Amino acid sequence: MKTAIITGANGGLGVALSKCFAERGYKVIATVRDMNKSTSLDDLINSGANVEKAELDVSSDSSIESFLNLFFSNHSDLDVLINNAGINSKSNGEFMPQSSLRLGSLERESLNHIIDVNCTGPLLLTQGLIHRLQTGNAACVINISSWLGSIGKKTGGGNYGYCGSKSLVNMFTRALAFDLQEYGVRVFAVNPGWMRTKMGGVNATLNPEDSAEGILKIATDLPVEETGGFFNHDGSKHEW
Numbered sequence: 001m002k003t004a005i006i007t008g009a010n011g012g013l014g015v016a017l018s019k020c021f022a023e024r025g026y027k028v029i030a031t032v033r034d035m036n037k038s039t040s041l042d043d044l045i046n047s048g049a050n051v052e053k054a055e056l057d058v059s060s061d062s063s064i065e066s067f068l069n070l071f072f073s074n075h076s077d078l079d080v081l082i083n084n085a086g087i088n089s090k091s092n093g094e095f096m097p098q099s100s101l102r103l104g105s106l107e108r109e110s111l112n113h114i115i116d117v118n119c120t121g122p123l124l125l126t127q128g129l130i131h132r133l134q135t136g137n138a139a140c141v142i143n144i145s146s147w148l149g150s151i152g153k154k155t156g157g158g159n160y161g162y163c164g165s166k167s168l169v170n171m172f173t174r175a176l177a178f179d180l181q182e183y184g185v186r187v188f189a190v191n192p193g194w195m196r197t198k199m200g201g202v203n204a205t206l207n208p209e210d211s212a213e214g215i216l217k218i219a220t221d222l223p224v225e226e227t228g229g230f231f232n233h234d235g236s237k238h239e240w
């Protein structure tokens with residue numbers, strides 16, 4: 001049975017991805033920041049889906065280490081890793097939105113926290129898992145990016161923390177793709193589209209379930225020749 005790890009699965013795209021991969025026969029390790037407070041996966045797990053909940057805060061080294069120890073003791077190979085956990089200016093912990101958004105109000109800790117959660121944490125988690133990815137069959141890492149990470153598509157100022165972090169996700173994707181190519185591991189950055197989630201809000205155009213279906217196809221179907229690319233959830237290429 002194939003195994004997938006999906007981070008940030010306490011709602012939104014993370015739950016949709018967990019459902020989608022479990023329905024296609026994967027054993028899903030769905031991670032949440034706090035086991036006791038995270039209930040969004042409960043209906044899915046209670047319905048009998050092959051989804052196991054595990055605790056992981058990607059901004060904490062000790063949390064990453066505990067998660068890796070748990071994963072290594074229970075699983076041998078890893079086929080898909082989806083670095084989905086993410087925050088924007090509004091979900092940036094105790095920081096005010098303007099502190100990562102607007103020139104004149106920017107603050108170091110706020111900017112660093114977004115980069116930590118969206119980029120540094122996912123990269124360190126991936127690094128911790130590379131030996132298991134290397135033994136998987138055509139394993140795949142998907143880093144959830146955003147159209148807001150596209151430098152070519154940026155037409156206005158502001159939103160420094162989130163936009164900058166997603167551009168960095170794209171660069172990390174490309175570097176990882178080169179480093180993991182010799183093992184046949186494919187690495188993609190994916191813009192999931194504007195989805196109706198806590199982050200995307202009610203006016204968004206996409207169901208996270210539809211985005212998840214597209215992301216699953218990318219993970220299963222895109223060949224190694226495309227590794228290091230930036231794609232939309234429907235498989236079309238995204239401008240850098």
Ligand SMILES: NC(=O)c1ccc[n+]([C@@H]2O[C@H](COP(=O)([O-])OP(=O)(O)OC[C@H]3O[C@@H](n4cnc5c(N)ncnc54)[C@H](OP(=O)(O)O)[C@@H]3O)[C@@H](O)[C@H]2O)c1
Pocket residue numbers: 007008009010011012013014032033034056057058059083084085086087091117144145146147191192193194195196197198199200201204
């Ligand atoms: N929604 C959109 O329109 C949109 C558009 C482009 C890209 N994206 C990207 O898509 C991904 C999923 O977003 P979403 O829309 O599903 O947002 P969401 O509903 O806000 O979900 C984000 C998830 O990330 C988790 N998370 C936050 N900080 C974390 C940390 N330090 N460690 C581990 N997990 C953490 C959250 O956990 P808690 O519930 O515990 O906070 C939550 O489960 C993100 O990377 C986002 O940037 C979303």
